[in-house]
Amino acid sequence: MHPVRDRALVLRTHDLGEADRIITMLCYEHGIVRGVGKAVRRTRSKFGSRLEPFTFVEVQFVPSKRSLAMGSGAPGMVGLGTPFGSGGLAIIQQAETIETYAPQITGDWRAYTAACAMMEAAEHLAGGEPRILRMLVLAFRSLAEARRDPSLVAVSFMLRALQVAGWEPVLLACARCGVVGPHRAYHVPSGGAVCVHCRPPGALTPRQGTPEVLDALLRGRWDVVEAAPEQVLRQASQLVVAHVQWHTERSLHTLPLLAGEGDVRRHTQAPTGTPNRKDHSHGASA
Ligand SMILES: [Zn+2]
Numbered sequence: 001m002h003p004v005r006d007r008a009l010v011l012r013t014h015d016l017g018e019a020d021r022i023i024t025m026l027c028y029e030h031g032i033v034r035g036v037g038k039a040v041r042r043t044r045s046k047f048g049s050r051l052e053p054f055t056f057v058e059v060q061f062v063p064s065k066r067s068l069a070m071g072s073g074a075p076g077m078v079g080l081g082t083p084f085g086s087g088g089l090a091i092i093q094q095a096e097t098i099e100t101y102a103p104q105i106t107g108d109w110r111a112y113t114a115a116c117a118m119m120e121a122a123e124h125l126a127g128g129e130p131r132i133l134r135m136l137v138l139a140f141r142s143l144a145e146a147r148r149d150p151s152l153v154a155v156s157f158m159l160r161a162l163q164v165a166g167w168e169p170v171l172l173a174c175a176r177c178g179v180v181g182p183h184r185a186y187h188v189p190s191g192g193a194v195c196v197h198c199r200p201p202g203a204l205t206p207r208q209g210t211p212e213v214l215d216a217l218l219r220g221r222w223d224v225v226e227a228a229p230e231q232v233l234r235q236a237s238q239l240v241v242a243h244v245q246w247h248t249e250r251s252l253h254t255l256p257l258l259a260g261e262g263d264v265r266r267h268t269q270a271p272t273g274t275p276n277r278k279d280h281s282h283g284a285s286a
Pocket of ligand 1: 174175176177178179194195196197198199
């Protein structure tokens, strides 16, 4: 196997043995790649410190046969159920930092939670789509700049990831019959808003304005989002998390934290790199 170069966001690392580290990366061209960085934990390692989570890198690696097969898989399937064995590990040879968001993200509990939720959703929704990496890099940059509420950055990202995976929620029409709304009822398994005739048992009745806020989040209309009441923003977040859970058919670890966060502030102006810890409560997901 010849080495290849790609750009990647480092998602996770696990120590292996005494000096090695397993790196999980989301690459532009190769999708989710799990690779081993040999001896990267030794102090003389030139690139070990660059392979940290929340870092955007130019990386050279020798792909494993399985990591190549994973990268060319269908969107939405990549990373699902892939066993974590040495047979699927690439060998990472070099890495150069393009941009790192680690200091700002790890220094702010809310940004950290949002970043973890986005990585988890990206990996399980559409890890093989090049657009996902671009979107994730932009979202991490936004978290690092701390201009917007971290939870809303994550929710907006997840809506777009659902769209890329082909699971965009139907918001302003009936998800079942297509009649133009707005409709009061909402049913995640049906795919979004539902009209009075199609409304199945178990459909929710979100607060007024929630589908419109979801639509604004999907389109990046931050003026609409930031003018919305907090209860509507929280419900919108819970619905997005419910969509992600539904489509990935799994309970993702960090998503409930995102949806249950008690205080969805509209503007986050914490200086970058300043710890901004906050208590949170676990709310019921939608
Ligand atoms: Zn209908």
